[in-house]
Amino acid sequence: MSNDNGPGAAYTGEVTVGGPADVRVLPGLTVTKVAVGSLNNNAYLLRCTETGEQLLIDAANEPATLLGLIGDAGLATVVTSHRHHDHVQALAEVTAATGATTVAHADDAEAIPVPTARIVHDGDEIAVGRVTLRAIHLVGHTPGSIALLHDADPAHPHLFTGDCLFPGGPGNTRGNAADFTSLLDGLEEKVFGPLPDATWIYPGHGHDTTLGAERPHLAEWRARGW
Template sequence: MTSLIHDLAHVTVRQVAVGDMDNNVYLITAKASGAQVLIDAADDLPALQALLAEGAADSGAPTKLELIATTHQHWDHVRALEGLVEATGARTAAGRQDVSGIPVPVDVVLDHGDVYTCGEVSAGAQEHGGFDLTAVHLRGHTPGSIAYVLKDDDGPHLIFSGDSLFPGGVGNTQKDPDRFHLLIGDVITRLFDVYPDDAVVYPGHGRPTTLGAERPHLDDWRARGW
């Protein structure tokens, strides 16, 4: 079974599920430069290293893990983070309000709307062998949860949503109405109101969906309160 889920013009995306909670880990590789970002070093360091080895075949240049991007601070999303940093020397990124809960120093502190350019580029990421990831701050599941959005020329927007958006609803807010209203408000205004229906949502656990498949149910989610 292949880990490859997208083979786009400038990048590939690979995915593996790890650990007892079946956490999804995603690897983006720039075809021209070999620059890579891994999203959520959740568990099972050998499996993550195998994923990196598979990603090495996706580039004509030597690959290098440039950044480990964490969607949020919960323990099941960071269990292999320290080991992967030690093994690769990669920089780390996380949302500002979750930094204190990340078990390693955070090199790139993200706020809503920040754009991280992976790869050594001078102007226009894709023309020079890199790619851009846009940080979307989604409050509620944790204070600093970040969704990472990737757009390549020939494909849809890809939204790596962590535990903030799944098929069938938003993430767990422990029945706290204030946190729920924060989360669904951010998901609607910062994802559904910004990105098109063909945007693919890749959550922290389970199967992907699209914004178009979920959009008709937003009122139902709000009414039920979870």
Template sequence: MEITSTVVGPMSNNAYLLTDSGEGLLVDAPADALALLALIGDTPIGTLVTTHRHHDHLGALAEIASHTGARLVAGAPDAAAIEAATGVSIDDRVWDGDHVHVGAVRLEVIGLVGHTPGSVTLAWTPEHGAAHLFVGDSLFPGGAGKTTTPEDFRSLMTDLEAKIFGRFGDDTVVHPGHGDPTTLGKERPHLREWWDRGW
């Protein structure tokens, strides 16, 4: 599977194009439909995954959905809010244990509660080489995603420890919704520090 990306919108959001066997999957359509269409090129997009319901990840969703005819996927707890904000209909409401496909590649869906109630991560675990996680805004270099209450912070950190750091190795590449990639190995030593500071 090939991974390409572009940065769009006033909040410098990452959009990721995953391609395999001539098929494409787009992770987030945040803004600037023309830039996203340039990223996509002539790749047929079968699936468009929205990582969570925040407005800066939705700005071009309706336009890209209309242009590509892609099947729209989102975390079940965020799906209704995404529909209300964009006017689209989410085809697949996914959560832990579900999968999405691009070409011959199967991506696992991991639900992470805290940044929003229904944020999802896509995990690609190839037969050889490092795993790749497309985490939306749930994990960044230097900390967990933004939360607004202590309960949300505890939920997100607990999910990250159990579902991400507890399952994947240090060479796993993290592709966040904003900013540069990191690895779990770079972030793992700081988990206690994140707990202690509370954000």
């Protein structure tokens, strides 16, 4: 099993559709990352190591794969990072099989095909067992996108960004200048501003990154407009 990102750690976050999940053990929390579907979506299963309670970020696709990861431990919560179709294709089957509570931001909830049981806003806390995640609302990729912050260790936070931040830049804003400005402004104010370079980024597609790797490129991103 992979562990935290210290010296010699095995976790890389490099997963492929049809391949094995990658597992990271943090203090109090185990993160399992898997790639699913034709658009290489990442889904993240979080498990509180004290209580065993589990939370899934984005029931994106391949319900059998996700239910296999969940296993007999059950699933308490599914958080949808944003309303786009590729992030919710397994949501109905996963919630029907597990009875998990659905969570999403108010501004995206109506467009999600499964009713949202709990609406969240910027700064709201979402629990997985004894672990607390904080929702960070970022407007631009969609009106109600949220990132989820785990900062039990403030020097080494972990941030699940959905489609708002990737290696190489912000998420797609479809050439809309106002949406791009909103998203990058939000990232600078709520993510790059308060969080340290050691913050580990778990995106909605592809490989992981850190804020330290991306921070030098902020001016470049703003200048190019995407």
